[in-house]
Amino acid sequence: MKRLQTPTETEGRCLDAASAAHLLSRAGFGGTPEEINRLIGTPVDQAVASLLDAAEGAAPPDPPGWVRTPWVNTERRFADTPSEEAAENHRSTRRRYASEINDLRSWWLGRMIASDAPLREVMTLFWHGHFTSANDKVGISQAMYEQNATLRRHALGNFRALLGDITRDAAMMMYLDLEDSDARQPNENYARELFELFTLGIGHYTERDIQETARALTGWTLDAPPGVARPDRPTAPDNPRNFSRDGLHATFLADRHDAGPKTIFGESGRFGLDEVLDLVVAREETGLHLASRLIDFFGAADPEGTLRNRLADTFRASGYELRPVLNALFTAPEFFDDASLGTLIKSPVRLLVGACRQLRLEVEPTPSLAELTAAMGQALFDPPNVKGWPGGRAWIGSGSLAVRYQMADALLESRIPEGLEPIGFDRFLLVPRDPSQMRERMERMEQAMADRGAERARDGIKTKFHAEALFPDGPPACPDALVDALLGRLIVTRVRPTTRAALIRACQAAPVADRPAIAVRLILASPESQMA
Numbered sequence: 268m269k270r271l272q273t274p275t276e277t278e279g280r281c282l283d284a285a286s287a288a289h290l291l292s293r294a295g296f297g298g299t300p301e302e303i304n305r306l307i308g309t310p311v312d313q314a315v316a317s318l319l320d321a322a323e324g325a326a327p328p329d330p331p332g333w334v335r336t337p338w339v340n341t342e343r344r345f346a347d348t349p350s351e352e353a354a355e356n357h358r359s360t361r362r363r364y365a366s367e368i369n370d371l372r373s374w375w376l377g378r379m380i381a382s383d384a385p386l387r388e389v390m391t392l393f394w395h396g397h398f399t400s401a402n403d404k405v406g407i408s409q410a411m412y413e414q415n416a417t418l419r420r421h422a423l424g425n426f427r428a429l430l431g432d433i434t435r436d437a438a439m440m441m442y443l444d445l446e447d448s449d450a451r452q453p454n455e456n457y458a459r460e461l462f463e464l465f466t467l468g469i470g471h472y473t474e475r476d477i478q479e480t481a482r483a484l485t486g487w488t489l490d491a492p493p494g495v496a497r498p499d500r501p502t503a504p505d506n507p508r509n510f511s512r513d514g515l516h517a518t519f520l521a522d523r524h525d526a527g528p529k530t531i532f533g534e535s536g537r538f539g540l541d542e543v544l545d546l547v548v549a550r551e552e553t554g555l556h557l558a559s560r561l562i563d564f565f566g567a568a569d570p571e572g573t574l575r576n577r578l579a580d581t582f583r584a585s586g587y588e589l590r591p592v593l594n595a596l597f598t599a600p601e602f603f604d605d606a607s608l609g610t611l612i613k614s615p616v617r618l619l620v621g622a623c624r625q626l627r628l629e630v631e632p633t634p635s636l637a638e639l640t641a642a643m644g645q646a647l648f649d650p651p652n653v654k655g656w657p658g659g660r661a662w663i664g665s666g667s668l669a670v671r672y673q674m675a676d677a678l679l680e681s682r683i684p685e686g687l688e689p690i691g692f693d694r695f696l697l698v699p700r701d702p703s704q705m706r707e708r709m710e711r712m713e714q715a716m717a718d719r720g721a722e723r724a725r726d727g728i729k730t731k732f733h734a735e736a737l738f739p740d741g742p743p744a745c746p747d748a749l750v751d752a753l754l755g756r757l758i759v760t761r762v763r764p765t766t767r768a769a770l771i772r773a774c775q776a777a778p779v780a781d782r783p784a785i786a787v788r789l790i791l792a793s794p795e796s797q798m799a
């Protein structure tokens with residue numbers, strides 16, 4: 268494909284088959300031949316606008332059936348709660364949370380597979396790895412659902428609005444210890460990650476900025492929503508937070524806030540949460556950091572940083588709106604440059620969701636289906652740490668690559684390969700900050716293992732491949748034509764001649780009725796299939 272030299276060169280330029288497939292592979296989970304054909308001949312800016320319009324206009328999905336408004340803490344302990352009752356409430360609640368988080372993973376996979384606006388789900392996935400929270404610490408399934416809903420709601424909206432809502436998000440407040448930060452003991456965890464990972468990037472703030480920001484963020488806690496009565500019973504003394512929380516609504520307590528003057532980035536004032544966020548989004552480094560993260564996630568080549576600078580300029584000029592930034596990214600010449608084509612290693616979620624969509628599989632999302640992405644190194648709602656998933660070549664390891672090659676068998680044969688366990692599952696064994704939580708951590712790990720086994724036996728993987736869904740008039744009789752049709756559907760990068768020749772030989776040696784499934788299985792296990 269011709270290298271485009273300046274941003275204006277995409278104006279009026281129309282998509283061909285290769286560039287349309289590239290756009291859909293990055294701004295979605297991959298395009299079907301029908302979707303690609305509809306874009307051929309469409310000007311780039313119009314095609315991108317249509318994707319953005321669809322993403323912005325997508326209706327929010329219905330929540331899982333177990334979501335309750337308002338949330339009720341079923342392991343709440345009071346001074347008069349008998350110890351046996353408290354222990355049983357704790358055990359039953361943790362079993363329920365473990366089942367619900369597994370259901371939440373399959374619920375989101377199902378949404379990604381079925382969505383008519385895949386860019387919205389792709390951006391929700393991006394923010395999930397950017398504003399990281401992990402269930403292995405949060406431990407409340409509804410909090411993880413509500414964070415996902417927040418990320419989806421703001422996915423293409425205003426970054427300042429997103430930053431405000433995610434700072435007050437219950438899962439985030441629990442994950443980075445903002446819930447109990449008060450004037451006497453300001454907790455610096457959220458302030459540090461706010462600067463280092465979420466906005467400015469390393470090196471653009473001082474330790475004093477972190478300390479002063481931690482003071483400004485004090486006073487926020489989680490409580491019952493306004494208008495919802497709290498139980499009129501005294502709380503048991505020294506209750507751990509899980510047993511004393513009455514709600515998941517961010518609540519400001521002025522008497523716990525440090526209202527004194529602070530100096531942040533050289534500016535002084537009696538700053539609170541909103542003032543801090545206003546300061547940080549206005550910094551030039553925030554636009555540059557966010558631009559870098561988006562460029563990396565969507566795989567655009569930008570060796571000299573010129574695209575990064577343009578996106579940052581767009582971010583500031585638009586008042587921190589995300590749609591103009593995405594529009595500038597997807598219409599940039601760098602995005603369609605040869606160096607950007609077929610160079611992005613698919614994340615496990617992209618790999619699985621893309622296969623289900625492009626093959627038009629009949630899919631009933633189950634926890635076992637979500638377990639496949641975990642076994643490949645991407646357990647939804649449990650990133651490995653606050654930095655999220657590293658991506659890139661980190662997706663390919665000796666263990667995860669073997670699972671990638673077995674994914675086709677799992678999807679086409681509707682079974683999970685034996686012996687697969689999620690990569691990094693033993694992170695549940697990490698010693699918590701509070702040693703008293705170690706026993707609870709071990710109990711949760713053991714229960715999660717038991718629940719996983721039960722769900723495997725009950726649900727399994729429920730996917731079906733129908734060749735007629737891809738070829739209504741019947742698959743091509745010629746092996747060469749069949750292979751080329753399936754490669755055109757599933758692969759966006761260049762296909763090696765040896766790969767194509769091997770696929771044709773495999774089809775020639777197989778009964779005619781088996782050829783589509785055999786070719787699909789081999790293509791999904793090919794190196795070319797791992798790239799977007």
